[in-house]
Amino acid sequence: MIxxxxxxxxxxxxALALMYLAALHHEGEVELVGAxxxxxxxxxxQTAVxxxxxxxxxxxGNVP
Known part of the structure; x- marks a missing residue:
C-alpha cells in the first residue's frame, strides 16, 4: 500500500481530492497517513477546519 x-x-x-483519496484509502489502494x-x-x-x-x-476521523 502506498x-x-x-x-x-x-x-x-x-475537498474533491480528499474525497478521492478517501475512496482509494477505503479500497486499500493507498494509506492516507495524514493531511x-x-x-x-x-x-x-479555515483550511484546517x-x-x-x-x-x-x-x-x-482517525487520520491526523
Missing part, C-alpha cells in the same frame, strides 16, 4: 501525506488548502478542489494545511483562498485555520470536516465525513 502511504500518502497530502498538503492542501482545502477549498472545493482540494497538512496551508493558507490559500482562506486562512490556514475544512480538511477535518471532509475527512470526518469520509469516515477518516
Amino acid at each position: 502511504p500518502v501525506l497530502i498538503d492542501c488548502d482545502t477549498g472545493i478542489d482540494d 497538512t494545511t496551508t493558507a490559500g483562498n482562506v486562512d490556514v485555520q 475544512n480538511t477535518r470536516w471532509v475527512l470526518d465525513k469520509c469516515g477518516l
Whole structure:
C-alpha cells in the first residue's frame, strides 16, 4: 500500500481530492497517513477546519 501525506488548502478542489483519496484509502489502494494545511483562498485555520470536516465525513476521523 502506498502511504500518502497530502498538503492542501482545502477549498472545493482540494475537498474533491480528499474525497478521492478517501475512496482509494477505503479500497486499500493507498494509506492516507495524514493531511497538512496551508493558507490559500482562506486562512490556514479555515483550511484546517475544512480538511477535518471532509475527512470526518469520509469516515477518516482517525487520520491526523
